[in-house]
Amino acid sequence: MHQPICENLNKIKHEIGRQETLAGRQAGSVTLLAVSKTKPASVIAEAHACGQQAFGENYAQELAEKSQELSQLPIQWHFIGPLQSNKTRLVAEHAHWVHSIERLKIARRLSEQRPEELPPLQVCIQVNVDEEASKAGVTLDEVRPLAQEISQLPRLQLRGLMCIPTNTGDQAHLHQSFGKLRQALEELTADGFEVDTLSMGMSHDFPVAIAEGATMVRVGTAIFGARG
Ligand SMILES: *Cc1c(COP(=O)(O)O)cnc(C)c1O
Secondary structure (H helix, E strand, O other), X not given: OOOOHHHHHHHHHHHHHHHHHHOOOOOOOOEEEEEOOOOOHHHHHHHHHOOOOEEEEOOHHHHHHHHHHOOOOOOEEEEOOOOOHXXXXXXXXXXXXXXXXXXXXXXXXXXXXXXXXXXXXXXXXXXXXXXXXXXXOEOHHHHHHHHHHHOOOOOEEEEEEEEOOOOOOOHHHHHHHHHHHHHHHHHHHHOOOOOOEEEOXXXXXXXXXXXXXXXXXXXXXXXXXXXX
């Protein structure tokens, strides 16, 4: 089915603005990341033509291919998926941001492999806020030590935290989960880390995430339709 991408983007931007106001937050304080995994480059170009600049990808090879195919467009590429050691170079060379850092070993490789001519890679630590066995991410206790290590790496810049809470319609539970990530960021700030990013909220829960302080929401399905 054809997806009216511009229309979807406008609806979501409107909803983001509404939630910013409801939460008493400044207009424009939430960035929309369009999650384009599995969607062809032509669809990304279409969204870019509607004014969308930041795109999220989950697979290193796919990110590398699309960023090369669309290299003429000023797109900001965010890697948001699980990352294996043998794929770090692709991400270090093609991404502007990585949201899914959960191991020092991966962070070190990204720093070592980040090309000289590019600015430092902007990174977030992924936190498993609901401590689900099936989910990636560090525990809340592990955030500070990993942040400490990452802040020593010359070619990475630690920007904040990311989470994917339990997929539930239970609004109270979602508030609680997103609230944990916000609190963890506040603790980092109190400890002197210069962090400003809370990457949280997807198609089904971004309004709650904004209420809890999200600065970046990662939305795929609500923009591009269901993935095949
Ligand atoms: C796929 C994905 C999203 C987008 O999810 P939708 O439900 O399609 O909005 C956001 N974040 C991560 C980490 C994802 O893998």
